Each structure stands twice: as C-alpha cells, then as structure tokens.
Amino acid sequence: MRVCSFFVAVAIALAVAGCDRSVAGGSTDGATVYHAACANCHGERGKPPPAMADQLGVRDLTGAEFRARRSLALVEQQVRKGSANGRMPAFTGALTEAQIQAVAAYVLTLESK
Numbered sequence: 001m002r003v004c005s006f007f008v009a010v011a012i013a014l015a016v017a018g019c020d021r022s023v024a025g026g027s028t029d030g031a032t033v034y035h036a037a038c039a040n041c042h043g044e045r046g047k048p049p050p051a052m053a054d055q056l057g058v059r060d061l062t063g064a065e066f067r068a069r070r071s072l073a074l075v076e077q078q079v080r081k082g083s084a085n086g087r088m089p090a091f092t093g094a095l096t097e098a099q100i101q102a103v104a105a106y107v108l109t110l111e112s113k
C-alpha cells in the first residue's frame, strides 16, 4: 500500500519536526511554513504532483474552483482540522497558531502558472 507507507513517512516527518518543537524552525513566514509542511503533498506552488492528486486526492490550490471559494477562514480551518476523510493531517499542535495564520495567508496568494 503506497498510500499507507506515505502516511507513515508524513507521520515520521511531523514527529521529527515535533522533536525540535517547531516546523521550519518556528518561522512565521507563510512561504517558509508552506514549503516545510505542505509542499510535499500540494506541490511547490500549490499544484500537486500528479501522483499525489491521483493516489491521495490532494486538491489543487491553484485551480479555479478552489480559488473561487477560498478564504483565510477556510484554509485555517483545513490546516487546523485536516480533511474530514483523514487524507490531510490536522496541524494543530504541529504548527503554532501564528504559523497557521501565516500559511493560510500564503495559500491565498497561490496562482496557477
């Protein structure tokens, strides 16, 4: 099960990040947090690698459909709680509140290229 081993890898990455008690060294720069915590699944610029989209159902954060309904509240909620189907982990505890707000603001700047 490639998806399962992927989750194990993510869990380990989050656990390791938790050991020094901060993702991206505690940075509150949205782009820095995004690259440390989100880019593995969502891609460097918000467009997921095809394998992630196909196997895990990762959403395209640059797509017209998402951009039409995105908001700070929506992204912050998604990051805090993860996805209802459990495919995206919850980041409460892994990211500070300031990091969650910064990464959400960064996601709102992503555009399709």
Ligand code: HEC
Pocket (backbone or CB within 6 Å): 010, 034, 037, 038, 039, 040, 041, 042, 056, 057, 058, 059, 066, 074, 075, 078, 079, 083, 084, 085, 087, 088, 089, 091, 103, 104, 107
């Ligand atoms: C383990 C892979 C993974 C990681 C890491 C991840 N996501 Fe996700 N994300 C997903 C998946 C899968 C979905 C779609 C979930 C669903 O089907 O409901 C998703 C959905 C979303 C959505 C909802 C899009 C919509 O259509 O409403 C947002 C916003 C989002 N992610 C932002 C982030 C941010 C910001 C981070 C970093 C803090 C992040 N994600 C980290 C896998 C991931």
